């Protein structure tokens with residue numbers, strides 16, 4: 001009986017551990033081919049073994065799945081609560097895969113060299129992961145403009161779940177899925193994307209080390225990209241260094257800082273952070289007084305249904321803001337000078353305007369020209385050249 005079913009006939013399917021286990025099991029049995037009970041047990045055992053071996057991997061000695069945990073170091077003064085979902089822990093291997101996918105033009109499921117598009121087509125590292133062109137709306141792969149102007153990718157690991165200008169996107173993972181099918185972005189489908197990546201031999205090994213097997217699916221793709229995006233942390237601007245006592249700001253920059261963070265000054269800090277909130281965003285939504293009528297069907301009101309949210313959008317981070325014009329959700333202001341001019345003189349009062357726009361009765365904060373220059377000097381201290389040039393965030397080598 002045992003001779004007939006030579007257990008070593010599938011050494012490839014049965015790992016060495018499996019074989020010794022089987023040998024041990026068999027030697028523990030009293031072998032009597034005339035014993036019907038043994039017969040039944042033996043056949044059952046063999047059935048289980050055959051089932052097990054047909055499920056197992058072709059690899060004779062598979063490497064155990066041991067990803068390296070990645071821990072985010074909280075920069076000085078930053079909030080300690082991070083938004084890392086429990087079902088997508090960050091690993092060195094996951095981040096490495098996500099970074100490649102982020103930059104791989106084939107991520108949109110196309111192969112013609114003229115039709116490639118990845119996250120990095122619009123989210124360009126040197127421009128604080130915005131497109132950096134002076135047109136408000138980037139174009140998707142089929143030439144459709146996006147509905148809103150762009151948002152940068154900075155410190156998103158501190159956004160607790162309201163991504164996008166109106167907060168409609170619950171997670172970075174969800175954003176990836178949206179980008180794949182959005183007609184003004186990839187205009188593709190999960191199937192197309194997965195099939196394209198499956199045909200690139202080099203991705204197999206990357207998915208194995210990141211997720212434990214070579215299965216490629218959109219869930220894993222979105223998880224890996226989200227892990228990479230969570231590493232994009234800006235904490236080394238001139239202002240950060242000043243807060244850590246490493247550099248001194250100029251008198252002009254310091255005057256601007258005081259204006260920025262005082263109510264009787266420029267009064268920016270309630271919505272855009274400052275001392276005590278180094279993210280330079282609250283990640284909350286406000287109507288900051290630009291219009292008298294609200295026609296955008298994708299404002300915060302579209303999400304909450306609260307009429308007071310008409311014309312409200314996220315107060316974006318002011319980090320690297322000098323690089324990310326044009327400004328506001330619709331890109332209406334070309335330059336930061338225009339933005340400061342707006343807050344100074346051109347506020348529009350409506351019932352929806354946020355109560356934190358304290359100077360609305362005067363039509364704005366009414367800064368003098370030297371004060372405007374001071375405020376601008378301060379805003380420019382939020383530029384983080386280390387972030388903008390960090391090679392770890394740049395384009396890696398692509399698999400073939």
Ligand code: HEC
Pocket residue numbers: 102117118119120121122123138139140141146147148149150151152153156162163164165166172175176179180184185186225229
């Ligand atoms: C065609 C250009 C384009 C491409 C390609 C693109 N994005 Fe974006 N992205 C945008 C625009 C525009 C916005 C702002 C959208 C809005 O809120 O209306 C945005 C917003 C985001 C946000 C929200 C940021 C925040 O502060 O809330 C995330 C996250 C994001 N994109 C991730 C990605 C990822 C990941 C990819 C690749 C899978 C990608 N994007 C590809 C244009 C693009």
Ligand code: HEC
Pocket residue numbers: 266267268269270271272285286287288290312313314315316317318321324326327328329330336339340343354356357365
């Ligand atoms: C009541 C909250 C609030 C206050 C106070 C406020 N802002 Fe804003 N800010 C916003 C919101 C909301 C947006 C986005 C609005 C939109 O896109 O339509 C914004 C947008 C901006 C932008 C453009 C961001 C981008 O990515 O395009 C800049 C720059 C800016 N604010 C600077 C300032 C400065 C400087 C001050 C102080 C003078 C200030 N803000 C005061 C809420 C506020």
